[in-house]
Amino acid sequence: MTGVLLAVCLLLQAAPVPTAPAGPAAPDAVVRPAGPAAGGWLTEQLAARVRRNPPLGPVPADPTNRWADSEAAAQLGHRIFFDERFSASGRVACSSCHDPAHGFSDPRPLAKGEGSGTRHSMRVLNVAHQRWFTWDGRADTLWSQAVQPFETPHEMNLPRAKVVARVAGDSVLRDAYLRAFGQAPPAADAAPAAVDAAFAQIGKALAAYERKLVSGPSAYDRWWTRRAAGDPKADQELTDAQRRGLALFFGKANCFQCHHGALFSDGEFHMLGVPPRDGGQPTDAGRYAVIERIRSDPFNAAGPHSDDPDGVQAHISASLVRTPDQWGEFRTPSLRNVAQTPPYMHAGQMATLPDVVRFYSTLEGATSLDHHRESVLTKLGLSASDQADLVAFLEALTGPLPGAPWGRPPG
Numbered sequence: 001m002t003g004v005l006l007a008v009c010l011l012l013q014a015a016p017v018p019t020a021p022a023g024p025a026a027p028d029a030v031v032r033p034a035g036p037a038a039g040g041w042l043t044e045q046l047a048a049r050v051r052r053n054p055p056l057g058p059v060p061a062d063p064t065n066r067w068a069d070s071e072a073a074a075q076l077g078h079r080i081f082f083d084e085r086f087s088a089s090g091r092v093a094c095s096s097c098h099d100p101a102h103g104f105s106d107p108r109p110l111a112k113g114e115g116s117g118t119r120h121s122m123r124v125l126n127v128a129h130q131r132w133f134t135w136d137g138r139a140d141t142l143w144s145q146a147v148q149p150f151e152t153p154h155e156m157n158l159p160r161a162k163v164v165a166r167v168a169g170d171s172v173l174r175d176a177y178l179r180a181f182g183q184a185p186p187a188a189d190a191a192p193a194a195v196d197a198a199f200a201q202i203g204k205a206l207a208a209y210e211r212k213l214v215s216g217p218s219a220y221d222r223w224w225t226r227r228a229a230g231d232p233k234a235d236q237e238l239t240d241a242q243r244r245g246l247a248l249f250f251g252k253a254n255c256f257q258c259h260h261g262a263l264f265s266d267g268e269f270h271m272l273g274v275p276p277r278d279g280g281q282p283t284d285a286g287r288y289a290v291i292e293r294i295r296s297d298p299f300n301a302a303g304p305h306s307d308d309p310d311g312v313q314a315h316i317s318a319s320l321v322r323t324p325d326q327w328g329e330f331r332t333p334s335l336r337n338v339a340q341t342p343p344y345m346h347a348g349q350m351a352t353l354p355d356v357v358r359f360y361s362t363l364e365g366a367t368s369l370d371h372h373r374e375s376v377l378t379k380l381g382l383s384a385s386d387q388a389d390l391v392a393f394l395e396a397l398t399g400p401l402p403g404a405p406w407g408r409p410p411g
């Protein structure tokens with residue numbers, strides 16, 4: 001990535017979105033605490049690092065989707081997300097693989113819809129805070145991701161004209177569409193351009209819904225906020241094992257290096273050398289395979305359906321360049337609520353969090369591809385009790401899932 005682009009990315013990732021409007025501060029402007037101060041077991045170095053992983057702020061604006069914050073659009077998206085009729089067999093909904101009972105993820109290692117996939121269905125939680133979507137980041141907006149599963153053969157396998165026709169042909173969905181966008185969905189014999197436009201709207205409605213799927217404060221967040229406020233009893237929020245795990249995460253285990261920011265993710269792509277499910281050398285090219293696809297996707301941030309085609313995300317996508325070192329890279333996943341969504345890694349290769357931590361500790365089985373694997377990853381050689389402490393810390397990142405109405409099927 002070029003220096004300029006990196007600078008833009010760093011700016012975009014800059015800490016939580018301020019709650020006060022731009023311009024002179026309103027008298028009641030919420031001033032966020034600077035973060036926990038060092039003291040006791042929290043060394044200066046650790047304190048400086050935990051400040052980079054604050055509680056989640058409000059979801060950032062999405063200028064590419066003018067309906068991002070429309071309640072009516074979210075209601076339409078909510079209905080479609082749970083509706084199995086949007087698939088070839090009539091048996092697969094978004095929620096089949098992103099199940100609220102499993103933290104909006106899927107306990108099966110690999111995705112199974114109309115066919116079988118080669119990747120694990122990742123959590124759809126706090127996704128509105130991300131810039132790239134899916135393990136390889138092949139979508140540059142939340143709404144352009146949302147249209148993909150319909151036509152993916154192993155997911156829902158339903159052509160866009162049928163997706164639009166399903167909405168137009170159901171009185172409840174048709175009304176919801178009309179309320180959201182002020183116009184009815186096009187008729188079954190509509191021209192391809194009208195179908196594409198309505199398909200993009202449906203993606204934007206799903207994205208408006210997904211913006212509601214955020215987790216509440218975890219034990220870590222409560223600890224962070226109370227420490228930042230100078231509460232002398234803040235440490236009670238974490239167990240002894242979780243505090244030791246925190247010190248490892250931000251210290252010698254080096255996890256924060258990629259898992260930083262409010263999401264516990266740098267939003268970037270790395271090759272960890274996670275061994276393929278069936279052994280041998282990896283065949284999934286990850287980030288490398290999708291760069292051209294993002295640039296040519298008619299639903300991308302720069303395309304005719306975007307509401308901000310000259311915006312920052314459009315420029316970032318347009319300046320992507322494919323390089324050999326992207327081969328086998330996957331996006332650093334957020335670690336929020338990670339304890340609720342086994343199995344782990346892009347192909348569900350690891351069944352439990354202790355398995356993940358053991359992998360980082362031993363790098364056993366890691367594929368190296370001519371030493372192309374991330375050089376920051378070194379065998380940590382953690383003791384069994386260190387590993388247990390790290391797992392305990394990861395468990396402190398679980399916050400409440402969204403409840404009714406958004407976290408449940410629509411009534």
Ligand code: HEC
Nearest residue numbers: 094097111112113119120121122133134135136146149155
């Ligand atoms: C058959 C299972 C399946 C179905 C059905 C499905 N998904 Fe997914 N979803 C996945 C998988 C697998 C991934 C990761 C894809 C990849 O990396 O190639 C994913 C990724 C995502 C992501 C990216 C999350 C992130 O953190 O980047 C979002 C958002 C999402 N899906 C939303 C949806 C929506 C909306 C629908 C319905 C229109 C849907 N999915 C239908 C399996 C499914």
Ligand code: HEC
Nearest residue numbers: 253254255258270274330331332333344345346356360374
């Ligand atoms: C070099 C960057 C980097 C470092 C350092 C790093 N991670 Fe990761 N982490 C990733 C990436 C990238 C993935 C996804 C890899 C894949 O699927 O191939 C990942 C995946 C994970 C997952 C699985 C999440 C899921 O939803 O499947 C967990 C848990 C995790 N890391 C925890 C840790 C811990 C604990 C440490 C420190 C011991 C750590 N990571 C260090 C980049 C990193």
